[in-house]
Amino acid sequence: MKIIDMRVRAPFAAYKGCNLFNNDYITPDGHGGARNYKMPPSVRQFSMELLIQEADEANVEKMVVPVRKNLGGNNEDLAALIHQYPERIVGLAGIDVDYMTMKPVIEEIEKFVVNGPCTGIILEPGQDKTPWMVNDVRIFPVYDYCQEKNIPIFMTYGGIMVPGGLRYYMPVPLDDVLGAFPRLKIGLAHGGWPFVNEMCQMAVNRGNLYLAPDFYMIESPGQEDYVKGANCLLKDRLMFASAYPLMPLKESSEYYINSGIKEEILPNIMYKNAAAFLGL
Numbered sequence: 001m002k003i004i005d006m007r008v009r010a011p012f013a014a015y016k017g018c019n020l021f022n023n024d025y026i027t028p029d030g031h032g033g034a035r036n037y038k039m040p041p042s043v044r045q046f047s048m049e050l051l052i053q054e055a056d057e058a059n060v061e062k063m064v065v066p067v068r069k070n071l072g073g074n075n076e077d078l079a080a081l082i083h084q085y086p087e088r089i090v091g092l093a094g095i096d097v098d099y100m101t102m103k104p105v106i107e108e109i110e111k112f113v114v115n116g117p118c119t120g121i122i123l124e125p126g127q128d129k130t131p132w133m134v135n136d137v138r139i140f141p142v143y144d145y146c147q148e149k150n151i152p153i154f155m156t157y158g159g160i161m162v163p164g165g166l167r168y169y170m171p172v173p174l175d176d177v178l179g180a181f182p183r184l185k186i187g188l189a190h191g192g193w194p195f196v197n198e199m200c201q202m203a204v205n206r207g208n209l210y211l212a213p214d215f216y217m218i219e220s221p222g223q224e225d226y227v228k229g230a231n232c233l234l235k236d237r238l239m240f241a242s243a244y245p246l247m248p249l250k251e252s253s254e255y256y257i258n259s260g261i262k263e264e265i266l267p268n269i270m271y272k273n274a275a276a277f278l279g280l
Contacts, residue, residue, distance in 0.1 A: 001059060001267060003253055004274035006154070006212040006241035007189050008063040010089070011046040012081045014073030020245050021046055034215045034246040043245040048081075051244075052088060058250035062087075064241075064274070066122035066154065066189075067094030070129055075112045082117040090278060091118040092154050099130040100138040106145050113151050119278050120152035122189075126168030127156055135173035143177060147184040152277055158190035158199075158216070171198040178206040187212055187277050189241065196222035200229045203237045210277045214243035218255050227260045235265045239274045 009015055019025075023044060026032035032039050042050035055063060065081065067073040075093045082091045093112040097105055112118045125132050132139065134155070146153055158169050171192065178186065191213025192199030203209040211234065217223045230238045242252035253270065261269055274280075 002271045003060045003240060004062045004271050005060045005249060006064045006239045006274050007214055008065050008242065008244045010051060010063065010065045011042060011048055013077035014067050018071050035219055037248055037251050040248045054249050058253050060249050062090050064090045064092060066092040069094040069096040070127055079112065079117050092120050092122040093118040095121045095123055096128050097132060097139060102141045105142055114149055120154055122154045124156040127163060131168050133168065133173050135176040143181045143184055147181045152185040152187065154187045154189060156190060157188040158193040171195045171202060175202050178202065178209055182208055184208055185277055190214060191216055191226065193222060196225045200225060200234060204233045210237050210239055210273065212239040212241040214241040215247050230261045230265060230269050235268050236273055238269050239277065240270045
């Protein structure tokens, strides 16, 4: 089965020195990450070459790689990575809204997506140095631009690591944006967890919302609801993601495949929905 992994923080320059790859968090026997799985060699050695090998072993055809601005990443490094692995890496340019200064934000999207190698952008409202609410009308020019240019927006939206507080991941503000920009595709890393039912309801109501719950569909409260959604109303809107390096690619994909998702729907969840979201 072909697989697109929607969230891979790859071992390249943008994540060099990042705490995601801090071996101090890995036990002497090699376990760590989000669910204490055995960490693959690519994590411990910070190696793109080993990651490509691990992707081959996991049948991961394409890895969607975001840049996290608040960790010091830059989009020039991502562009270089895409140039090095054009058939394997799908890039999401990291965008920090710089607390409502939209002109340079749109210029950066134009440079790296419209006129560059990236396929979409990543926004992190609760992770940025100055957190922001997604329904702040000062951000709307960015949404409008991406809708006009058919640029998908992936957001880190949900999870336990919420520096700005849980208010930045509440469902209703996001629903405001989905309704105001109905042709703008928005995908959620962490799948909006812990608001699982609310996010599933929004994805049913709003045809432009996609959920990528990554490790919140693995040994986590609410995972059964994601599976139920995948098997029924969200068969075209739920996407596989590993959240590497917090989870290994192979074990993550195997967990999804054996999670109870119907066999005939698995190709959607593991590949087709991500391809549709990204416009591949």
